[in-house]
Amino acid sequence: MPDIKETLLPGVGVRHEFTTAGGERLSLLTHRSGRRELAVYDRDDPDRCRTVLHLSGEDTTALGDLLGVNQVSETVRGAQQLQGLAIDWLTLPTTSRFAGATIADGEFRTKTGASIVAIVRDETTIPAPEPTTSFRADDVIVAVGTPQGLELLRTLLGS
Amino acid sequence: MIVAAASANATAAFLEVGTVALALAMLSRIAGRFGFTAIPLYLLAGLAVGKGGLIPLDVSHDFIALVAEIGVLLLLLTLGLEYSADELRHGLRTGLSSGAVDATLNFVPGFLAGLVLGWHPSVAVLLGGVTWVSSSGIISKVLADLDRLGNRETPAILNLLVLEDLAMAVFLPVASALVIGRNVADTITTIVVAFAAVVTILGLALRMSGRLSAFLDKGNDESLLLAVFGLTLVVGGLAQRLEVSAAIGAFLVGLALSGPVQHRAGTLIGPLRDLFAAVFFVFFSFQIDPSDLRGALVPAAALAVIGTATKVATGWFAGRASGIGSAGRLRAGTTLAARGEFSIVIASLGVTHEDGVHLGAVAAGFVLLTALVSPLATRAVASRRVSGVGVSS
Numbered sequence: 363m364p365d366i367k368e369t370l371l372p373g374v375g376v377r378h379e380f381t382t383a384g385g386e387r388l389s390l391l392t393h394r395s396g397r398r399e400l401a402v403y404d405r406d407d408p409d410r411c412r413t414v415l416h417l418s419g420e421d422t423t424a425l426g427d428l429l430g431v432n433q434v435s436e437t438v439r440g441a442q443q444l445q446g447l448a449i450d451w452l453t454l455p456t457t458s459r460f461a462g463a464t465i466a467d468g469e470f471r472t473k474t475g476a477s478i479v480a481i482v483r484d485e486t487t488i489p490a491p492e493p494t495t496s497f498r499a500d501d502v503i504v505a506v507g508t509p510q511g512l513e514l515l516r517t518l519l520g521s
Numbered sequence: 522m523i524v525a526a527a528s529a530n531a532t533a534a535f536l537e538v539g540t541v542a543l544a545l546a547m548l549s550r551i552a553g554r555f556g557f558t559a560i561p562l563y564l565l566a567g568l569a570v571g572k573g574g575l576i577p578l579d580v581s582h583d584f585i586a587l588v589a590e591i592g593v594l595l596l597l598l599t600l601g602l603e604y605s606a607d608e609l610r611h612g613l614r615t616g617l618s619s620g621a622v623d624a625t626l627n628f629v630p631g632f633l634a635g636l637v638l639g640w641h642p643s644v645a646v647l648l649g650g651v652t653w654v655s656s657s658g659i660i661s662k663v664l665a666d667l668d669r670l671g672n673r674e675t676p677a678i679l680n681l682l683v684l685e686d687l688a689m690a691v692f693l694p695v696a697s698a699l700v701i702g703r704n705v706a707d708t709i710t711t712i713v714v715a716f717a718a719v720v721t722i723l724g725l726a727l728r729m730s731g732r733l734s735a736f737l738d739k740g741n742d743e744s745l746l747l748a749v750f751g752l753t754l755v756v757g758g759l760a761q762r763l764e765v766s767a768a769i770g771a772f773l774v775g776l777a778l779s780g781p782v783q784h785r786a787g788t789l790i791g792p793l794r795d796l797f798a799a800v801f802f803v804f805f806s807f808q809i810d811p812s813d814l815r816g817a818l819v820p821a822a823a824l825a826v827i828g829t830a831t832k833v834a835t836g837w838f839a840g841r842a843s844g845i846g847s848a849g850r851l852r853a854g855t856t857l858a859a860r861g862e863f864s865i866v867i868a869s870l871g872v873t874h875e876d877g878v879h880l881g882a883v884a885a886g887f888v889l890l891t892a893l894v895s896p897l898a899t900r901a902v903a904s905r906r907v908s909g910v911g912v913s914s
Contacts, residue, residue, distance in 0.1 A: 391670055
């Protein structure tokens, strides 16, 4: 795998760049809004973007699927290799008492044994959320655990 | 009936304010068509409706003045909202030497020019600020329009903007204290009070940041918009009462908001800011006497030439520090040359001073020129490079 360099762009987002096997320099700029720009650098002026593709959130998902690197599906594949471990997507109902609460508040792991590995909110994903991350109504919670644990979690979140 | 109760004054004000807003809408559209920021056109519009201008406004003066003040607060609020605490820390760690070069090269010409023009030193300090601060509004628009966000020199540009942003937290209270100060002892007291207030508010803001942001984030968009707007005005008002500029209070509110609520507030306040800030720009040049502007033309043009050169040098230095090639360094420098909203905010601190009218005129001319020239220059640098490649290949 090529070396990926990460650069923080204050007020804009994050940029990742690497050099392809063919020697082209490639960068992916992720705006805070979730919009992305895929750029190829100029060979004569390596500081300048030669071509820039503007991708909406949906474009990114489509491209990601085509390339087969959808993060969540990778996780699923990884998780399914372990026997007895299941993964589930749970939508937090608007009526849930956990809307606005943090992960730590819910003590979900203690109560259900299931771990929350990601939160999908609108177009953005919060991978490996901190215990202090708070939920919002309509969040999609990605959790890993035993099938029974996940069922418990679903009931708990719905209450 | 409520409609009938609207006084003759209100009716006149509706017509005046409405006409101005429609004119600004047209100007913004024209600016958009040519890929420019509308700020220079707003300033010109202000001259047209101001003292001795084409269409004098009278009834709505007080209303417009208040809206303009709110415009400044919202400009500073969104400046504070723009960067997260992490980005500020990162900027401080990585770009300090470029930031120092930026401050020295660009503050000194304005300050010296103010002294040469025979102004009070405190007003000269304000002119130094005017020539120092690049316009993050114009620059982010230029970078996006020219598809340069991915370019390797862009982080260097953005880091400089972050540092200027932080420097403003110190510069604005000091500069406004200098302008207000009647004698040395008074000025020192004001500066000390200003700093104490800034440190207290900032300390409180950073300590409460998490809880405040989490609390605000729970509300719906409408309540968030009202809460942030109200908080900005209240903190701004309190800061003003302590003789620290209200703008600083608003800026600190922006800094205090973090995490998801920071982005939500930014999106919600954006349109409101555009509305109020447009009025601020118009009102700023509205107060300038066109006869003053004629006298300011030569100094403004000279400063624009010098200020562009010093920003190009700054960009060259910052680019070299991050290992960027010469073409990229030139792109960075020409992009940075644009001054805009914050130069006008700084100049507006001087309105109460007797030399303030001259400062206003010079600042307006300077911003007009650099805001127009810089985007053109940075486009020209790029196209020259492209044709250069054509010849060599």
